[in-house]
Amino acid sequence: MTVNSDIEREVHAVARRGKDAAVDLATLSRAAKDAALTAIADTLVKRADEIVAANAEDVERARAEGTSPAMIDRLTLTPRRIEAIADAVREIVELPDPVGESVRGGVLPNGLDLRQIRVPLGVIGIIYEGRPNVTVDAAALCLKSGNAALLRGSSSAYSSNTAIVRVLRDALKGTEVPVDAIQLVPGRTRESSTALMRARGLVDVLIPRGGGSLIQAVVRDSSVPVIETGEGLCHVYVDADADLDKAVAIATNAKAQRCSVCNSAETLLVHEAVADAFVPRVLESLAAAGVTVHGDPRVLEIAAAHPTEATVVEATEEDWGTEYLAMDLAVRVVPDVDAALRHIRRYSTQHTEAIITDSLATSRYFVARVDSAAVMVNASTRFTDGGEFGFGAEIGISTQKLHARGPMGLTEMTSTKYVVTGDGHLK
Numbered sequence: 001m002t003v004n005s006d007i008e009r010e011v012h013a014v015a016r017r018g019k020d021a022a023v024d025l026a027t028l029s030r031a032a033k034d035a036a037l038t039a040i041a042d043t044l045v046k047r048a049d050e051i052v053a054a055n056a057e058d059v060e061r062a063r064a065e066g067t068s069p070a071m072i073d074r075l076t077l078t079p080r081r082i083e084a085i086a087d088a089v090r091e092i093v094e095l096p097d098p099v100g101e102s103v104r105g106g107v108l109p110n111g112l113d114l115r116q117i118r119v120p121l122g123v124i125g126i127i128y129e130g131r132p133n134v135t136v137d138a139a140a141l142c143l144k145s146g147n148a149a150l151l152r153g154s155s156s157a158y159s160s161n162t163a164i165v166r167v168l169r170d171a172l173k174g175t176e177v178p179v180d181a182i183q184l185v186p187g188r189t190r191e192s193s194t195a196l197m198r199a200r201g202l203v204d205v206l207i208p209r210g211g212g213s214l215i216q217a218v219v220r221d222s223s224v225p226v227i228e229t230g231e232g233l234c235h236v237y238v239d240a241d242a243d244l245d246k247a248v249a250i251a252t253n254a255k256a257q258r259c260s261v262c263n264s265a266e267t268l269l270v271h272e273a274v275a276d277a278f279v280p281r282v283l284e285s286l287a288a289a290g291v292t293v294h295g296d297p298r299v300l301e302i303a304a305a306h307p308t309e310a311t312v313v314e315a316t317e318e319d320w321g322t323e324y325l326a327m328d329l330a331v332r333v334v335p336d337v338d339a340a341l342r343h344i345r346r347y348s349t350q351h352t353e354a355i356i357t358d359s360l361a362t363s364r365y366f367v368a369r370v371d372s373a374a375v376m377v378n379a380s381t382r383f384t385d386g387g388e389f390g391f392g393a394e395i396g397i398s399t400q401k402l403h404a405r406g407p408m409g410l411t412e413m414t415s416t417k418y419v420v421t422g423d424g425h426l427k
Contacts, residue, residue, distance in 0.1 A: 003191045003194050003195050003198070004191055007186075007187050007189075007191045007192055007195055008191075008195040008198075010186045010187065010192075010195075011185055011186060011187065011192055011195035011196055011199065012195065012199055012202060014150060014183050014185060014186065015123060015125075015150060015196070015199045015202035015203050016202060017180040017183065018123045018148040018149075018150050018180060018181070018183055018202075018203075019122070019123050019148070019202055020178075020180065021148045021178035021179075021180035021181045022120065022122050022123050022146075022147065022148040022181070024178050025120070025143070025146050025147070025148060025177060025178060025181050026099070026119065026120045026122075026146045028146070028176055028177065030097035030099075032175070032176040032177065033097065033143060033144055033146070033177065034093045034144075035175055035176070036143060036171070036172055036175040036176070036177040037089055037090075037092055037093045037140055037143060037144060038090070038093055039171045039172070039174060039175055040086075040089055040136075040139075040140065040143075040168055040171045040172070041086040041087070041089040041090050041093075042086070042171070043167055043168075043170060043171035044082055044085060044086045044089070044136065044164075044167060044168075044171075045082065045083060045086050047167050048079045048082040048083075049079070050163055050167065051077060051082060051160065051163045051164055051167060052077055052078065052079060052082070053163075054159040054160050054162065054163035055075075055076065055077040055132065055157075055159065055160040055163070057159040057160075058075055058132075058156060058157050058158065058159045058160050059072060059075060059076055061156075062075055062156055067156070070260070071130065074130050074131050075130060075131065075132065075156060075157060075160075077132060077133075077160060081133070085133050085136050085137075088136070088137065088140075088393065089136060089140045091392065091393065092140045092141065092144050092392065092393050093144075094392075095144065095392040095393070095409075095410055096410070097144065097145075097410070098118045098145060098410050098411045098413075098414050099118055099119065099120060099145065099146045099414060100117055100118065100119075101117065101118045102115055102116070102117050103116040103117065103118060103416055104116050110425065111422070111423065111425065112420055112421070112422045112425055113420070113421040113422070114418065114419075114420050115418070115419045115420075115421075116416050116417070116418050116419075117416060117417060117418075117419060118411070118414040118415075118416055119146070119414060119415055119416060119417050120145055120146030120147045120413070120414055120415070121145075121147050121204050121205050121413060121414060121415050122147060122148070122204035122205075123147065123148045123150060123202065123203050123204050123205075124142050124147045124148070124149055124150070124203075124204065124205050124206075124207060124413070125150040125152065125185070125196050125199070125203045125205070125206045125207070125224065126138045126142075126149065126150070126151055126152065126206075126207050126208075126209060126395075127152045127193055127196065127197075127206065127207075127208045127209070127210075127214070127218055128151075128152070128153055128154070128208070128209035128210055128214075129153075129154045129156075129209070129210035129211065129214055130154055130156065130157065130210070131157070132153065132157045132160035132161055132164060134153070134209060135151055135153055135157075135160075135161050135164045135165065135168075136164060136168070137393065137395075138151060138207075138209075138395060139151065139165075139168055139182045140393075141393055141394075141395050141410065141413060142181075142182075142395075142413065143177060143181060143182065144410055145410045145413035145414055146414070147413060148178075148180065148181045148182075148183075149181065149182050149183070150183055150185050150196065150203065151165060151182070151183065151184050151185060152184075152185040152192065152193055152196055153184075154210075155188040155189075158188050161184060162184060165182060165183070165184040168182045169182055169183075193218075194221060196224075197218060197221050197222035197223065197224055198222070198223050198224070199224060200223040200224050203224045204224075204225070205224065205225050205226070205227060206218060206222055206224045206225070206226045206227070207226070207227050207229060207395060207396060207408075208226065208228070208229065208230075209229055209230060209395075209396050210230065211230075211231070211325075212231040212323060212349075215228055215229070215230060215231055227396075227398050227400065227403065227404060227408070228398060228399050228400045229395070229396030229397055229398055229399065229408065230262045230396055230397060230399070231262065231323060231349045231351065231399060232261075232262030232263055232264070232266075232323060232349055232351035232352060232397070232399070233266050233267070233321065233322070233323045233347060233348055233349040233351065234254070234262075234263060234264065234265045234266055234267075234348075234351050234352045234353065234354070234381040234384075235265065235266070235267045235268075235269060235340075235343070235344050235347075235348060235353045235354070236250065236251050236254050236265045236267070236268050236269070236353075236354045236355075236356065236381065237269040237270075237271075237334075237337070237340040237344075237353070237354065237355045237356065237366070238251065238268070238269070238270045238271060238274065238278055238356045239271050239274075239337060239355060239356060239357035239359065239362055239366075240271040240273040240274055240336075240357075241357045241358045241359040241362060242271075242274060242278075242356040242357050242358065243356070243358055243378075244274065244277060244278050244281065246356060246378060247278060247282070247356040248278070248281050248282050248285050249285075250354065250356055250378070250379065250380050251265065251268050251282050251285075251286075251356075252282070252285045252286055252289055252291075253380045253382060254354065254380040254381045254382055255268075255286065255289070255291055255327075255329045256286070256289035256290070256291055256327065257380070257382050258382070259291075259324070259325065259326055259327050260325045260326070261325070261382075262323075262325075262351060262397060263351065263352055263381050263382050263383075263384040263385060263397070264325070264381065264382065265329065265354070265380075265381050266322065266323055266324055266328075266329065266330060267320060267329070267330045267331070267332070267343075267347070268282070268329055268330070268331045268332075269331075269332055269333075269334050269340045269343060269344075270282075270299075270331065270332070270333050270334065271333075271334060271335075271336065271337070271340075272298070272333050272334065272335050272336075275298060275299075275302060275333045276302060279299060279302040279303070279306075279331070279333070280302060280303075280306035280308060282331075283303060283306075283308045283310035283312065284308045284309070284310065286310060286329060287308055287309040287310035287311070288309070289327070290327050291310075291327045291328065291329050292311045292312075292313065292327060292328045292329070293310055293311065293312045293313070293328075293329055293330075293331050294312075294313055294314070294315040294316075294319040294328060294329065294330045294331065295312050295313070295314065295315055295330075295331045295332075296315050296331070296332040296333060297314075298332075298333040299312065299315075299331045299332065299333060300312060300314060302333075315330050315331070315332070320332070320343070320346075320347050321347050323349070337362055337365060337366060340366075341366065341369050341370065344370060344372075345371070348372060349399055350371060350372045350373060350399050350400075351372060351373055351374070351384065351397065351399050352372060352373065352374040352375070352376065352381045352384040353366075353370045353372050353374075353375055353376070353381075354375070354376035354377070354379065354380065354381050355367075355375070355376070355377055355378075356378055357377075357378070363377045363378075372399075373397065373398065373399055373405045373406040374406055384397060384406065384407065385397075385407060386407035386408070386409045389406075389407050389409075391407055391409030391410075391411075392409055392410070393409065393410075394407045394408050394409050395408045395409075395412075395413060396408055398412070403415075
């Protein structure tokens with residue numbers, strides 16, 4: 001894609017200011033950063049009316065464009081929601097600061113003192129969709145971990161994001177944190193996103209947050225290193241040795257507790273040895289939750305033999321590779337654990353997989369052979385989350401293997417450097 005030179009200059013100018021700010025931010029104490037975060041939380045609450053007024057412009061425009069009620073709800077900010085966003089910032093204040101932490105080291109045989117310490121990544125660009133609360137979450141996490149944040153939200157939330165970033169920057173004016181540690185990437189068209197993706201040397205890392213199409217577009221078009229987050233085609237496998245009461249509860253929770261998030265289950269695999277006993281029960285439970293089942297021929301056969309209130313339709317090949325993010329679940333009966341693993345290897349996005357079994361040997365076999373960021377044993381996929389893991393807030397869930405994998409908390413937003421101290425040592 002060709003980028004207008006004026007837009008590219010504007011985006012790169014923002015990135016350069018971010019790079020300068022990152023140098024000063026990296027050396028600040030935890031106390032200085034926490035004071036800035038506290039100021040941000042307080043200012044968000046004080047100026048909530050200003051943010052709500054700007055948000056109303058986005059909401060009105062979204063309604064005029066025929067945006068779905070669910071998406072409008074995600075876009076909408078209220079004073080109560082802004083209070084909750086401010087509380088989330090205050091929770092980040094309480095988290096340990098990873099910067100400066102010694103990862104490993106010691107005195108070498110030649111007397112050199114070697115230390116590997118955590119340092120900020122530098123300038124982080126975040127390209128995200130929809131929810132304006134991400135603007136605050138991302139900025140706060142970047143600040144706490146010593147990184148400058150370049151924020152590129154969707155055009156649907158442009159007025160909201162502009163107001164929020166103005167408030168955040170004003171809050172920093174009375175602190176030690178450089179104002180340019182938080183910046184909104186200028187522009188409302190795809191060109192500005194593309195310019196950010198091509199700012200190699202000015203931006204250290206890009207993190208896309210949103211649907212699969214956004215993530216893949218950033219991965220495909222960016223010359224800046226990208227950490228892939230979010231896309232989750234998660235599986236639950238019910239083994240021959242599963243406790244079926246637990247299996248019904250876990251499968252239903254994994255799908256229906258909150259279906260629109262990346263750690264919700266999209267496919268349920270059932271060992272044929274327990275299919276006749278398990279499938280009718282899980283169909284009944286899923287029906288009560290309002291889930292539509294996309295079943296393979298065996299599932300359809302069992303559903304016909306054991307009528308329930310469930311809506312069961314024939315699964316297509318496309319269903320096995322679909323991240324529904326809705327009240328839909330693909331269900332397949334498999335002959336054994338190896339067949340389940342083959343299915344997962346073919347269709348998984350390497351986010352989270354779960355096995356339900358009372359067999360220690362089978363659980364170990366499954367865990368060893370699944371290549372995903374998280375593997376659950378007798379637990380819902382919904383637990384793949386920074387807060388649930390005890391990390392506090394997260395910037396996203398990485399589904400790749402380099403640098404960070406799984407929930408990305410503050411530690412995952414750092415790199416390391418080696419500090420070697422000698423006393424006139426020569427090689």
